[in-house]
Amino acid sequence: MMHPILLLGLLIVAYFSGSQAENTFSQYWKEHIAISHPPHWLVAKASPLSSHQALVYMKLMEKNELAFHLPSFCKQANVACSTNLLMNKAKDYTSLPPIAQWNDIKLKYEHVPSAVPLSVASQGGLPYFRESMVKKGGFMLVPDLRDPMSYRSFLPRFLASKISFSFDHIKNLKNLFGVVDESNMDEYIQETVNICDEKSSILGMQSICVTSAEDLIDFVVKKLGHHVHGWSTENVEGSYENVTIGAMKLIYGNLFEPPALCHSLPFPFQVYYCHVLRKVKLYAVDIHAQRKVNHAIMACHYDTSTWNRSHLAFKLLGFGPGLIEVCHWINENGVVWTKTLS
Numbered sequence: 001m002m003h004p005i006l007l008l009g010l011l012i013v014a015y016f017s018g019s020q021a022e023n024t025f026s027q028y029w030k031e032h033i034a035i036s037h038p039p040h041w042l043v044a045k046a047s048p049l050s051s052h053q054a055l056v057y058m059k060l061m062e063k064n065e066l067a068f069h070l071p072s073f074c075k076q077a078n079v080a081c082s083t084n085l086l087m088n089k090a091k092d093y094t095s096l097p098p099i100a101q102w103n104d105i106k107l108k109y110e111h112v113p114s115a116v117p118l119s120v121a122s123q124g125g126l127p128y129f130r131e132s133m134v135k136k137g138g139f140m141l142v143p144d145l146r147d148p149m150s151y152r153s154f155l156p157r158f159l160a161s162k163i164s165f166s167f168d169h170i171k172n173l174k175n176l177f178g179v180v181d182e183s184n185m186d187e188y189i190q191e192t193v194n195i196c197d198e199k200s201s202i203l204g205m206q207s208i209c210v211t212s213a214e215d216l217i218d219f220v221v222k223k224l225g226h227h228v229h230g231w232s233t234e235n236v237e238g239s240y241e242n243v244t245i246g247a248m249k250l251i252y253g254n255l256f257e258p259p260a261l262c263h264s265l266p267f268p269f270q271v272y273y274c275h276v277l278r279k280v281k282l283y284a285v286d287i288h289a290q291r292k293v294n295h296a297i298m299a300c301h302y303d304t305s306t307w308n309r310s311h312l313a314f315k316l317l318g319f320g321p322g323l324i325e326v327c328h329w330i331n332e333n334g335v336v337w338t339k340t341l342s
Contacts, residue, residue, distance in 0.1 A: 054156040078153040079269040128313035145236040147332040157212035177268040188266035207275035238289035246286030264333035279303040300327040
């Protein structure tokens with residue numbers, strides 16, 4: 001077990017580590033991305049742990065002693081180590097119903113069970129729709145845009161790399177974060193590992209799960225280069241509402257240069273599922289909600305020919321693979337990366 005003096009030292013270091021960790025991330029961004037400043041939401045996702053703290057916790061992890069110091073680790077690393085924290089740290093949108101149950105079916109384009117119930121989609125709005133359904137002055141039912149665990153941070157890269165994303169190690173994963181069987185967090189971990197374990201066979205699709213801010217940057221640079229722009233929905237306003245569609249602008253329409261879409265996955269620490277899909281257009285859409293306007297990002301897939309015919313989109317819209325384009329909103333903490341002119 002950790003010596004009390006060492007633990008006290010960690011607490012003292014934590015007090016001063018936030019800006020140091022942020023500066024480390026910003027430096028990595030400047031070295032790899034040809035934009036002066038990273039998006040504020042991405043900076044907020046950088047691990048608050050200092051290098052010293054991360055090293056101490058890594059040693060505890062290697063000795064299987066992290067469980068004895070889980071409360072301090074969770075607090076200092078800004079991660080969720082129990083189901084109880086999910087609701088306590090959720091953003092306060094008291095006017096909205098409880099956060100919709102997250103389901104990995106919404107991110108699957110293949111290997112989809114044929115018996116997926118439409119109830120998966122009946123959470124206040126359509127998760128998938130046609131481009132023609134979004135017109136200025138028209139109305140649309142918007143689903144829940146919230147990330148069920150929006151507050152989490154990444155782990156430092158060398159600490160996250162010690163955690164295996166595999167069903168073979170699912171028990172160790174749960175023990176590491178003190179997760180109880182059949183809890184919400186247990187379900188989240190299993191669905192996230194399922195997505196990250198699965199290999200895609202869709203033509204032209206490249207996918208990866210990233211577990212650190214540095215891994216996210218590296219993936220974007222590898223696929224798109226150093227000159228990129230990140231597009232994200234401004235907030236969660238409009239969730240569960242029949243909103244009025246305002247201004248609508250095509251912000252990326254190059255069907256020959258596929259963007260990289262990154263979806264936030266529910267897990268104790270921040271994990272993104274990123275994939276590159278062919279023939280995608282992006283729109284910036286003003287959603288006029290009850291409280292204020294939300295500047296949302298809409299992604300439309302124009303090549304669905306290799307999607308599974310049991311995909312939820314086809315169940316909802318009544319067509320099959322390759323016959324229609326399929327659009328969806330980019331949820332809270334999601335981001336789409338596109339190439340820019342160098």
